[in-house]
Each structure stands twice: as C-alpha cells, then as structure tokens.
Amino acid sequence: MSDTTNATIGEAVHQNRSLSLDTLMDHAFARLFRGLVYAQIWEDPVCDMRALALGPDDDVVCIASGGCNVMSYLTASPRSVTAVDLSPWHVELNRLKLAAARHLPDHAAFYSLFGHADRTGNVALIDRHILPQLDPAARAFWNGREGMRSRKSRFARGFHRFGVLGTFLGTLHLVARLGGVDPGKLLEARTPEEQCAFFDAEIAPLYRSPVIRFLARRPAALFGLGIPPAQHQKLAADADGDIVRVLEQRTRKLFCDFPVDRNYFAWQAASRRYRADGLGPVPPYLEAAHFDAVRAGAGRVTVLNRAVTDVLADLPAGSRSVYVLLDAQDWMTDAQLSALWQEITRTARPGARVLFRTGGAADILPGRIPGALLDQWIYDPVASARAFAEDRSAIYGGVHLYRRKG
Known part of the structure; x- marks a missing residue:
C-alpha cells in the first residue's frame, strides 16, 4: 500500500488530533482498513x-x-x-x-x-x-x-469467514458457544415467531453476560463491525450511553424482524456463509x-x-x-x-x-x-x-x- 493511501485512510478516521487514548484508537482502526474488512458488506x-x-x-x-x-x-x-x-x-x-x-x-x-x-x-x-x-x-x-x-x-x-468482519463474527460465535449457545440454530426456525423465541431464549441472555457488557463498552471491541471510535459514541448516545442496549435492539431486528429464508444478513451473522445448497437468500x-x-x-x-x-x-x-x-x-x-x-x-x-x-x-x-x-x-x-x-x-x-x- 502506498504512503498516500495510508495517509488518506488516516485522514478519514482521525477525528482526534491530540495525543490521547482516542487518537491511538483512531490509528488502530485506520490500520484495519489497510486489509480486507468486509467480505460481504453490511448494507442492504x-x-x-x-x-x-x-x-x-x-x-x-x-x-x-x-x-x-x-x-x-x-x-x-x-x-x-x-x-x-x-x-x-x-x-x-x-x-x-x-x-x-x-x-x-x-x-x-x-x-x-x-x-x-x-x-x-x-x-x-x-x-x-x-x-x-x-x-x-x-x-x-x-x-x-x-x-x-x-x-x-x-x-x-470460505471467503466470507475472512476479513475483519468475518473474524469478528467468528469471535462472537466462540463467545456464544462458551455460553452454551449455537447461533446457527437460528437458521432452523420455520417462522418469525420461532426466530424471536430463539432470540429471547438464547441470544438476549448473552447481553447480560459481564464479559459481553465489558467488551461492548470498549470502542476497540467493535472495530470488527467497522465501527470507528467516533461512531461508537453516536451508537451509545441513542440509549443514554448504554451501547449494550443498542446492540441488543439491533441484533433483535436482524434476527426477528425478517424471515431467515429471505434475509442473507442473518445467515452471515449466524453462520458466516449462505445456504450450502445455494437455494437460500443472497x-x-x-x-x-x-x-x-x-x-x-x-x-x-x-x-x-x-x-x-x-x-x-x-x-x-x-x-x-x-x-x-x-x-x-x-x-x-x-x-x-x-x-x-x-x-x-x-x-x-x-x-x-x-x-x-x-x-x-x-x-x-x-x-x-x-x-x-x-x-x-x-x-x-x-x-x-x-x-x-x-x-x-x-x-x-x-x-x-x-x-x-x-
């Protein structure tokens, strides 16, 4: 990568100019964008x-x-x-x-x-x-x-498992499994009601975990979602500073508001792939x-x-x-x-x-x-x-x- 590209990436994300923890986080986030971030983008x-x-x-x-x-x-x-x-x-x-x-x-x-x-x-x-x-x-x-x-x-x-986002989702799967939850089970739901029941029983309790709450409140922990430090602050502002609540609400929308047989984002979040038979949403x-x-x-x-x-x-x-x-x-x-x-x-x-x-x-x-x-x-x-x-x-x-x- 050229020096010009490095400088441009840094300029794009560095909102903090003074020497501080925020500045260091900006630099760390900018470094991630020198490689593959999104194997699949996260906008519809x-x-x-x-x-x-x-x-x-x-x-x-x-x-x-x-x-x-x-x-x-x-x-x-x-x-x-x-x-x-x-x-x-x-x-x-x-x-x-x-x-x-x-x-x-x-x-x-x-x-x-x-x-x-x-x-x-x-x-x-x-x-x-x-x-x-x-x-x-x-x-x-x-x-x-x-x-x-x-x-x-x-x-x-498995290209979708690579990149910053793919690695981040893999880490979340590991944390979920350590908590006894297999996110892939969501994809077996036959109706939106079953999706919501799975979320309420399996996913929502993870957000009460002290480990998840600790990590979610650290801006660096969400770099894997492509969220820079400045955006982390905007997310938290929507819930009076409680970013955990924001993340739970948005995960609920992802897993509950759209049938999984029509939502390829849910497939990527739950399994980091599309349906193996090629017949699912893409x-x-x-x-x-x-x-x-x-x-x-x-x-x-x-x-x-x-x-x-x-x-x-x-x-x-x-x-x-x-x-x-x-x-x-x-x-x-x-x-x-x-x-x-x-x-x-x-x-x-x-x-x-x-x-x-x-x-x-x-x-x-x-x-x-x-x-x-x-x-x-x-x-x-x-x-x-x-x-x-x-x-x-x-x-x-x-x-x-x-x-x-x-």
Whole structure:
C-alpha cells in the first residue's frame, strides 16, 4: 500500500488530533482498513435501490466496500457506476468481481466463487478465466501471499469467514458457544415467531453476560463491525450511553424482524456463509435471474482507490444523479462533511438523490454543513423511514435520503 493511501485512510478516521487514548484508537482502526474488512458488506442494496428508484438513466457514485452493493446496482442497469474505496483490498475485490462477471463461463461458476466461496475448484476458475484479464498489479495482488497461502486461495477456504468482519463474527460465535449457545440454530426456525423465541431464549441472555457488557463498552471491541471510535459514541448516545442496549435492539431486528429464508444478513451473522445448497437468500447480484444484467453492466463500472471527495472534485458539474455514501460520513469532521457536500452539490443534476446511513438515529447534516449547501437539498422523511424499516442488515440507527432541488 502506498504512503498516500495510508495517509488518506488516516485522514478519514482521525477525528482526534491530540495525543490521547482516542487518537491511538483512531490509528488502530485506520490500520484495519489497510486489509480486507468486509467480505460481504453490511448494507442492504435492495432497500437502497428501492428508495433511490435506481434506473437506466442514472450515473452513480458510491462507496465500494466489499462490492455487494456495486454489483447489485447493476441489476437496475444504471448508465454508469463510479465506486471508490480507501481500502486497496476492497478495490481489488470489486475489480475481481467485475472481471468474473464478464469472463466466467456461466452463473454456476460465478456463484461457486462468490456464493459458495469455499469450493476447491475456485482457484482454478480464478487462474483460468479471471487473472489473465487483469493488469499485472492485480494479478500480483491475488497471487501474493498472506502467511503461507495466496490471497486467491481464500475463495477455496470460505471467503466470507475472512476479513475483519468475518473474524469478528467468528469471535462472537466462540463467545456464544462458551455460553452454551449455537447461533446457527437460528437458521432452523420455520417462522418469525420461532426466530424471536430463539432470540429471547438464547441470544438476549448473552447481553447480560459481564464479559459481553465489558467488551461492548470498549470502542476497540467493535472495530470488527467497522465501527470507528467516533461512531461508537453516536451508537451509545441513542440509549443514554448504554451501547449494550443498542446492540441488543439491533441484533433483535436482524434476527426477528425478517424471515431467515429471505434475509442473507442473518445467515452471515449466524453462520458466516449462505445456504450450502445455494437455494437460500443472497445479494441480488448472486441471483441466477440477474446474472445476464450483471454481466452486461460490469463494463460500465469504474473502481478507484481514492477518497470520494477527491473523485467528485475531478468530475464535471451536473454529471451525476445518485450518491450512496454508506456510513462514511459518521467518520468525518465538519470540515470534511462540508467539503464532501460542496462537491456533491456541484456535480449533482436536478433531482439527484443521496442516500447514507448513520450509526445513531438522527440525520447528522443539519448544523454541521453550511446552510447554503443544505438548502439546495430536500430531506425525504417518508422514503428514509421506509428504507430504514426495510433494511435487513439492521445494524444502523438510520437510513437517510436527500433529493436535489429543481
């Protein structure tokens, strides 16, 4: 990773400038983002696309993360997608997925690689069909080793179990099993009522554990969820400082509010995989019915290892219609937020939409960016509330949608 990338990641998460414990935690969190964080991202592209009314006339700018959202947007056939991320791992993963969609022989091979993600033949698929289509730097990345094995070998060893999030979920499973709970049993529930009964009997008591309560109140313990120290504070603020209560409420939504046979986030949380038979819920881009659209649209995506504000600064005025920021703004200072929205407003067409998530429930923009900027946008409370209610990932406090006036 270049020194420039390291500095950019640090700038994105360092809200504390003085020498303190908070500063050290910011640095520790920034280091995590130099590697793979999300093998599967934790935002629901289905509710996002519905709220945005994404379609063929749209030009999208988004945070790439692990690529599930970028690839899923292609099911709506947007005119272009510019995906940006500060993690080189995420950038290479997105480029690999796009090349796979274009060059693998069929959906079965594509699903083997990114759905099952644990088949012994997956490395051969990468070597035969994908790596020859990538540039030398990308080939070197996937052939490169971490420990004794190549990076590409992760797709034969359960890719969803890797990364910061996968490791974090594995640790939670270990803690749960030490408490006599097997989270995978949730997936045997046949109705939402059975899901809730399992949660109340097995999962909820874990939040009363002194160990869980101690760990949850330490910001570093939640780095595995991609929660930086500043966002940890916003989470706690929603429950008068009791972050344990917030985490329990959001886990309840994840495990109880949506049938497990339609919620792939619950499958990942409970087992770090999708259904072994390939018949369970998956992100839209992995569904067989969408493969042709994903293949056709893959060439319209550009993936960049840059900060989103810098990318926007290079785009023409009035050239974009959709912006998906995930929860990146929760990391930002007021100055960074203002710079971002200055570029969003400059590049936005009339009627453009911006969708983002927040760790806390409240919209974070009022009072933090200049009123002259915010006055050019209209907040959509109905679409925001609906998207939040429909978000199967359940981890965030709010989903927010703004529309450009005119």
